[in-house]
Amino acid sequence: MNTRIIIFLHLVFVLPALVNGQTTAQVIPKPQKMELAQGVFKITPATSILSQKELLTSAKQLKGYLEPALGYDLAVNPKSGKKNVINLKLDKSLVQLGEEGYKLGITPDNITLAAFSEKGIFWGIQTLRQLLPAPIFREAQVQEISWEIPCLKIEDCPRFKWRGVMLDCSRTFITKEEIKKYLEAMSLFKMNVLHMHLTDDQGWRLEIKKYPELSSISSRFHESFKEPKEYEGFYSQDDIRELIKFAAQRNIMIVPEIEMPGHTTEVFAAFPQLSCKGDTNKIHPWTKGYGVHNEVFCAGNEQTFEFLQNVLNEVSALFPSEYIHIGGDEAPKMHWKACPKCQKRMADEGLKDENELQSWFVKRIEKYLNSKGKKLIGWDEIMEGGLSKSATVMYWRGWVKDVPQKVAALGNNIIMTPTSHCYFDYTYEKISTERVYSFNPVPPGFDEKFVEKVLGVQANFWSHLDRTPPRIDRQLFPRLLALAEVAWTNNDKKDWNDFKVRLQSKLKSLEILGISYTIGNY
Numbered sequence: 001m002n003t004r005i006i007i008f009l010h011l012v013f014v015l016p017a018l019v020n021g022q023t024t025a026q027v028i029p030k031p032q033k034m035e036l037a038q039g040v041f042k043i044t045p046a047t048s049i050l051s052q053k054e055l056l057t058s059a060k061q062l063k064g065y066l067e068p069a070l071g072y073d074l075a076v077n078p079k080s081g082k083k084n085v086i087n088l089k090l091d092k093s094l095v096q097l098g099e100e101g102y103k104l105g106i107t108p109d110n111i112t113l114a115a116f117s118e119k120g121i122f123w124g125i126q127t128l129r130q131l132l133p134a135p136i137f138r139e140a141q142v143q144e145i146s147w148e149i150p151c152l153k154i155e156d157c158p159r160f161k162w163r164g165v166m167l168d169c170s171r172t173f174i175t176k177e178e179i180k181k182y183l184e185a186m187s188l189f190k191m192n193v194l195h196m197h198l199t200d201d202q203g204w205r206l207e208i209k210k211y212p213e214l215s216s217i218s219s220r221f222h223e224s225f226k227e228p229k230e231y232e233g234f235y236s237q238d239d240i241r242e243l244i245k246f247a248a249q250r251n252i253m254i255v256p257e258i259e260m261p262g263h264t265t266e267v268f269a270a271f272p273q274l275s276c277k278g279d280t281n282k283i284h285p286w287t288k289g290y291g292v293h294n295e296v297f298c299a300g301n302e303q304t305f306e307f308l309q310n311v312l313n314e315v316s317a318l319f320p321s322e323y324i325h326i327g328g329d330e331a332p333k334m335h336w337k338a339c340p341k342c343q344k345r346m347a348d349e350g351l352k353d354e355n356e357l358q359s360w361f362v363k364r365i366e367k368y369l370n371s372k373g374k375k376l377i378g379w380d381e382i383m384e385g386g387l388s389k390s391a392t393v394m395y396w397r398g399w400v401k402d403v404p405q406k407v408a409a410l411g412n413n414i415i416m417t418p419t420s421h422c423y424f425d426y427t428y429e430k431i432s433t434e435r436v437y438s439f440n441p442v443p444p445g446f447d448e449k450f451v452e453k454v455l456g457v458q459a460n461f462w463s464h465l466d467r468t469p470p471r472i473d474r475q476l477f478p479r480l481l482a483l484a485e486v487a488w489t490n491n492d493k494k495d496w497n498d499f500k501v502r503l504q505s506k507l508k509s510l511e512i513l514g515i516s517y518t519i520g521n522y
């Protein structure tokens with residue numbers, strides 16, 4: 001490397017890192033239990049990785065994370081070497097930390113990372129990466145830096161099993177490369193679910209082999225709006241397979257969302273016969289038309305179910321996720337009220353109003369998904385007109401305060417994503433990082449005996465206003481780091497002032513990962 005570049009890197013990354021106390025233990029989300037000790041472990045060319053056979057993939061992953069910035073190889077399981085090693089091991093006695101928990105011990109001689117399962121080892125590796133100086137995230141060799149990790153002991157496991165992010169890929173198409181960037185950042189902060197909002201009025205974004213019109217017509221804005229080409233498009237099934245694999249390597253499950261019965265006018269651009277009135281809409285950018293359309297799938301038309309079941313056949317086969325999200329929000333009922341087919345369906349099924357018709361619609365789809373071995377998730381409106389026993393509810397209407405308790409009391413699982421704290425398309429003036437951090441997904445007064453029904457928490461990003469990668473980045477970061485701690489760290493261990501200090505040190509890592517973030521307005 002050119003000397004001038006080395007000096008530059010030294011000034012830009014090493015000095016600030018030391019000034020900011022990068023060698024102290026600054027981890028987000030905060031581990032449940034951490035004890036600092038004297039001294040440091042130093043990674044040098046003599047360092048090696050020891051691993052059981054079952055953890056060779058993890059060992060290679062760790063190598064892959066570290067070697068670009070180190071600029072040298074780390075041997076895995078060399079013949080000699082008991083000192084200066086990073087030791088990865090499965091330990092069934094750590095079952096009390098759960099599938100995702102891990103135990104990390106760092107002394108000047110060795111690092112030991114142990115967990116009940118490979119998932120825990122993966123999260124422990126993320127902690128280890130964060131304990132190194134931020135330039136470890138560079139993809140080229142960084143010289144003149146001492147790769148020191150503070151000596152400590154950590155015992156850690158997540159508070160919630162669902163630690164999610166929703167990206168709205170419909171209002172604005174988000175490229176595969178951008179999604180990989182977010183997956184990489186999510187995994188560093190131990191987030192484990194990416195919910196892809198794949199269909200909505202602004203575009204259908206998933207290739208369905210049986211219906212090529214969904215790609216050729218429903219994924220494009222109407223030409224009269226002269227939208228930039230990069231805002232539209234779709235993911236081929238191969239793209240999705242690539243993303244699923246990339247995510248799985250980072251302990252992240254991708255959950256697809258296919259909206260129904262509302263937010264579906266992009267489907268009617270290609271298949272108008274599936275709406276009650278046979279309407280067809282010009283697919284418009286969100287700012288140039290209604291946010292909620294009155295046209296919805298006709299619940300009285302068998303063709304609607306034939307279409308949706310064919311779509312769900314391909315979706316179920318493509319996504320290994322046990323969950324499929326079917327939307328269910330913001331579906332106006334006025335066309336159902338006026339539609340003879342829908343009214344006949346209500347009479348035939350003995351449904352007393354259109355809310356019950358929506359509930360019947362969702363239950364019919366749920367039964368179909370269950371037959372494919374999948375579980376249904378829907379936005380909280382799926383409660384209206386009656387909730388099935390097994391559906392999982394995604395709570396978003398922050399202003400309807402009694403929903404979480406009601407859902408849990410019915411025995412259904414709930415994921416907390418209220419507009420009050422989790423809507424990352426909102427401005428920082430409305431939802432500051434501090435406000436996100438203050439969120440407790442188990443609301444005050446929530447009945448203790450239902451706590452286990454709260455699967456977790458999720459940030460929702462809608463792409464109607466912020467549509468370019470740097471602007472999307474700045475809506476997500478640094479709020480996402482605050483939510484990561486909400487999702488992982490027990491409420492009584494959280495401390496905003498302490499988080500703020502740790503956040504400062506992580507901003508450098510985000511920069512190196514090519515992620516923009518909003519400064520100030522914490």
Ligand SMILES: [Zn+2]
Nearest residue numbers: 276298339342
């Ligand atoms: Zn109808």
